[in-house]
Amino acid sequence: MLKSLKQKMIFMMSLLLLASLASVFIASYTSASRLLQDSLDVESQLSATNLALEINQFIDSRIATVESIGKLISADNNKQQDIALIKKAQQLNPEFETFYFSYDLTGKNVVNYLGEVTDVSDRAHFQEAGKGEGKVVVSEPVVSKRTGNNIVTIIVPLMRDGKQYGYMGTTLPINSVQKSVSTRKFGASGVAVLLSKSGKYIWHPDPELVLKGTVQNMNIPEVTSAYEQVQRGKTGVLEFELDSDKYTAAYAPTSLNWGVFVLAPTKELHAPIGKLTVNLILISVIALLAAIGIAYGFTVRLSRPIQNLNRAVKDVAEGDLTKTISVQGKDEMAVLTNDFNQTVSHLKHLVEGVTESSGQVLKVTGALSAGVDSAMNSVNRIGSSIKQIAEGATMHASSSQEISISMNDMASGVERIAETSSIVSEAAQLAANHAETGSAAVEQAVKQIVGIGEGAAKMGEAVERLDGRSQQIATILNLMTEITGQIKLLSLNASIEAARAGEHGRGFAVVAEEVKKLAGQSDESTVQIAKLLSEIREDTLHAVQLMSSSHSEVQLGITLIEDVREKFANILKASRDVADHILEVSAASEEMSAGSQQITSSVEEMNSIANLTSADAQQVAEAAEDQIVSIQDISGSVRQLETVVAELRKELSKFKL
Numbered sequence: 001m002l003k004s005l006k007q008k009m010i011f012m013m014s015l016l017l018l019a020s021l022a023s024v025f026i027a028s029y030t031s032a033s034r035l036l037q038d039s040l041d042v043e044s045q046l047s048a049t050n051l052a053l054e055i056n057q058f059i060d061s062r063i064a065t066v067e068s069i070g071k072l073i074s075a076d077n078n079k080q081q082d083i084a085l086i087k088k089a090q091q092l093n094p095e096f097e098t099f100y101f102s103y104d105l106t107g108k109n110v111v112n113y114l115g116e117v118t119d120v121s122d123r124a125h126f127q128e129a130g131k132g133e134g135k136v137v138v139s140e141p142v143v144s145k146r147t148g149n150n151i152v153t154i155i156v157p158l159m160r161d162g163k164q165y166g167y168m169g170t171t172l173p174i175n176s177v178q179k180s181v182s183t184r185k186f187g188a189s190g191v192a193v194l195l196s197k198s199g200k201y202i203w204h205p206d207p208e209l210v211l212k213g214t215v216q217n218m219n220i221p222e223v224t225s226a227y228e229q230v231q232r233g234k235t236g237v238l239e240f241e242l243d244s245d246k247y248t249a250a251y252a253p254t255s256l257n258w259g260v261f262v263l264a265p266t267k268e269l270h271a272p273i274g275k276l277t278v279n280l281i282l283i284s285v286i287a288l289l290a291a292i293g294i295a296y297g298f299t300v301r302l303s304r305p306i307q308n309l310n311r312a313v314k315d316v317a318e319g320d321l322t323k324t325i326s327v328q329g330k331d332e333m334a335v336l337t338n339d340f341n342q343t344v345s346h347l348k349h350l351v352e353g354v355t356e357s358s359g360q361v362l363k364v365t366g367a368l369s370a371g372v373d374s375a376m377n378s379v380n381r382i383g384s385s386i387k388q389i390a391e392g393a394t395m396h397a398s399s400s401q402e403i404s405i406s407m408n409d410m411a412s413g414v415e416r417i418a419e420t421s422s423i424v425s426e427a428a429q430l431a432a433n434h435a436e437t438g439s440a441a442v443e444q445a446v447k448q449i450v451g452i453g454e455g456a457a458k459m460g461e462a463v464e465r466l467d468g469r470s471q472q473i474a475t476i477l478n479l480m481t482e483i484t485g486q487i488k489l490l491s492l493n494a495s496i497e498a499a500r501a502g503e504h505g506r507g508f509a510v511v512a513e514e515v516k517k518l519a520g521q522s523d524e525s526t527v528q529i530a531k532l533l534s535e536i537r538e539d540t541l542h543a544v545q546l547m548s549s550s551h552s553e554v555q556l557g558i559t560l561i562e563d564v565r566e567k568f569a570n571i572l573k574a575s576r577d578v579a580d581h582i583l584e585v586s587a588a589s590e591e592m593s594a595g596s597q598q599i600t601s602s603v604e605e606m607n608s609i610a611n612l613t614s615a616d617a618q619q620v621a622e623a624a625e626d627q628i629v630s631i632q633d634i635s636g637s638v639r640q641l642e643t644v645v646a647e648l649r650k651e652l653s654k655f656k657l
Contacts, residue, residue: 012510013295014288016503021284028280033273040269041237044186044250044262049235051184051192052252052260055177059256062172063136063154065093070101070156070168077103079111086168087113095176097147101158101168105130129155132164138256141174141202141211149173150202150211178203178210181260190264197257199227215259223261226251230259239266305333309340310518317525321348332490339483346476347529354469354536358648364458365642369635374448376631381441388434443565450558467541473533484523491516532651539644546637553630553637560627567619 069089074081086099090113100112107121107130120126125139139153155169177194181203184192194202199215206213215227222240229236230253237250249263305328312325321344325337402420491513498509 008510008514009299009507010292010296013299013507014292016506017288017291017295019503021288024284028276033270040248041250044248044264045235045237045252047184047186048192048250048252048260048262051181051262052254052258054180055194055258055260056255058177058180059138059254062095063138063156065096066154066168066170067136067156069099070158073101073158073168075160083111083113083115089113095173097144097149097151097171097173099168099170101166103158103166105132105164105166125153125155129157129167129169132157134159134164140196140198140200143211144171144173147173149175150178174202184262186262187264187268189268190262193261193263195227195230195259195261197231202258223249226261227259231257233257305337306514306518309333309337310521312340312344313518313522313525316344316347317528321351336487343476343480343483346479347473350469350473350476354473355649357465357469358645360465362642362645362649365645369639369642373635376628376635380628467537474530474537480526480529481523484526487518487522488516488520536648536651539648542644546640549633549637553633556630560630 069085072085074085082101086101090096090099098112100110100118102110107123107126108119110118110120110126112118121130123139125137129137134157136157137153137155139155141150141152143149144151151171151173153169153171155167157164158166158168181192181194182205186192191205193204195215196202200211201209201213201215202211204210204213215223218224220240220242222238226236226238226249230251233253235250235252237248239246239248241247246266247263248266248269249261251259251261253259305325308325324341324344327334327338327341494511495509495513495516498506
């Protein structure tokens with residue numbers, strides 16, 4: 001099968017040239033054959049007619065001679081005078097054999113130049129002359145018994161007062177006529193044949209048929225039909241087959257209704273057509289080879305820009321955007337090549353922009369990931385501190401409970417109370433220290449989460465810029481689609497023009513079909529790029545959604561951290577209050593003996609504060625856990641965004657810039 005456009009064009013042009021040459025050959029052969037046949041028909045017809053005219057002239061001149069002698073026959077039927085007349089005529093006209101006359105129409109009293117009377121009433125031509133119609137009668141050719149010559153009898157009427165009373169005639173040898181017919185040639189080996197009125201051969205190349213054979217005995221329908229046309233005084237041309245050979249013949253009648261036939265072998269007459277056929281074939285082959293060479297050169301020149309464009313399109317489809325094609329000329333291919341170069345240039349700039357934007361996004365996500373990790377570490381430290389505060393608060397509550405129990409045994413001594421107060425003071429101081437550490441950690445966490453929020457905002461801006469780049473690529477793809485549509489429209493118009501041009505436009509129709517296929521390939525490449533771009537935009541939109549979700553989680557984290565900071569402030573304040581109360585307990589222990597009721601009240605208040613501190617610490621611990629979960633969600637979103645950007649850069653790496 002033909003795969004390349006060049007092969008198809010060469011094949012189509014060669015086919016068209018072959019068809020054209022075949023048409024010219026057939027037309028030339030047919031025209032030449034017809035002209036040659038017409039020429040042969042005219043030539044044969046002219047030859048037969050000329051031979052008939054020669055025979056007519058020969059017979060007519062002899063009849064005129066006999067008529068002139070007949071006018072000299074005596075009006076009073078002077079037999080001796082008339083015998084002397086025909087004897088004299090016999091001497092002056094040696095081409096005649098015997099002159100005779102008859103004063104009546106019975107045919108029984110015919111006198112020759114020797115004075116002999118003969119009865120010829122039984123002969124058909126004398127019977128015809130005896131009808132008294134006043135016409136010249138020429139007999140059928142016969143062989144003379146006296147001389148052995150082939151002769152005809154000519155009888156002219158003798159008239160008196162407008163009526164025929166007798167006739168005068170002569171026998172005429174027709175050897176000269178036969179010789180004239182025998183020497184007539186038609187072509188190289190053609191011959192002439194002479195038929196009598198009855199169809200007897202007056203002359204034939206075969207001596208056995210002369211004055212013996214008849215045309216009816218040949219049993220050739222075409223020849224018999226032509227003989228009948230001769231009897232009607234018509235001329236014509238015929239073809240017939242004899243002994244498996246075909247012959248072409250022409251026929252013409254004489255004034256005596258003799259038939260003159262000129263014939264020759266058809267193969268011999270058509271020999272020039274065979275020579276013409278060989279010459280036409282040689283000329284056609286030479287012209288075909290020359291035309292194929294010209295068509296090959298033209299096709300190579302025409303298909304080279306298409307091949308270059310096809311290779312460039314394949315390279316671009318594989319991601320190589322460094323390919324450009326030199327533009328030569330101002331035709332449709334040059335315009336298409338220039339549009340292709342511009343499209344590749346725009347696509348290259350867009351891919352470069354998207355690559356740069358994806359790099360920035362990757363950097364931002366890296367920074368954001370580091371910030372999230374730092375924030376998670378800070379929150380973990382805050383959780384540890386809160387656990388320590390909770391443990392201290394629990395210990396504080398236990399101590400208060402012990403103080404409450406030991407109130408019933410206040411008599412055990414001020415020393416034990418002092419020791420217990422010291423322990424409580426140390427626990428309160430430790431709780432205050434832990435509260436201050438937790439507050440500082442919360443402040444650090446607040447700063448980290450604010451930094452995460454700012455990083456997320458920057459990441460959102462980078463993703464939005466990436467989405468804008470994607471929209472620009474979509475615009476370029478729409479432009480490429482429009483260009484492809486214009487190419488298809490151009491191909492359609494070219495096909496219409498080629499159809500209007502008919503046979504001369506078939507080659508251009510093939511070019512138009514290949515341009516249409518190229519436009520289809522470009523359209524498929526555009527669809528693939530559009531599909532890839534759609535996937536990039538979907539990933540970008542997903543990243544935007546994740547960033548929005550992460551931003552919301554960051555805001556929630558900030559809110560929770562602010563709440564934690566407020567609770568740490570309450571814990572710090574409560575711890576300080578505990579320290580103050582412990583100082584009061586220490587002072588009151590010195591006056592314990594005076595105010596046990598006051599100590600009981602203080603212990604109860606201290607127990608309440610410890611419970612409050614323990615509850616607040618528990619709430620802060622729960623808030624820290626929630627913050628850790630939120631930060632982990634943010635970290636997962638950042639990781640997912642990094643994966644999307646990595647996939648985007650992987651797809652962009654397929655393009656060679």
